[in-house]
Amino acid sequence: MPADKFDLKAPPDNYTFGYLTLHVADGNYLFCSYIGGVPSPKLAQLKESDPKPRLVERLKASFDFCAKAVANLDDSHMGDQLTMGETKMSRSMAVLTLAGSWATHHDQQEQYLQLARTAAAQ
Secondary structure (H helix, E strand, O other), X not given: OOHHHOOOXXXXXXXXXXXXXHHHHHXXXXXXXXXXXXXXXXXXXXXXXXXXHHHHHHHHHHHHHHHHHOOOOOHHHOOOEEEEOOEXXXXXXXXXXXXXXXXXXXXXXXXXXXXXXXXXXX
């Protein structure tokens, strides 16, 4: 996504692409810390309107964190119950939820890119 389109909003929720980028990163830190049983790092507060490089850096770092957090994951603890705020779910359900959110967010990102392409072509 071009940097000047990170403020692009898309229906139905009218979130900006920058918001979606930051949302994915925040979700990665949250879910991967619980799934991997490791603390999430303390991070500087970012806003959806921050420059693209900062948002992309946060997103990439969140996937790096996930890779390390789940590196030793195996089947032996998939039935463990995790408490995430007021939500309780098995570790296996948290893994499935995270994977499902990646798929959903990927689809949303594609929709934003299509909107950006359409706007650029007009």
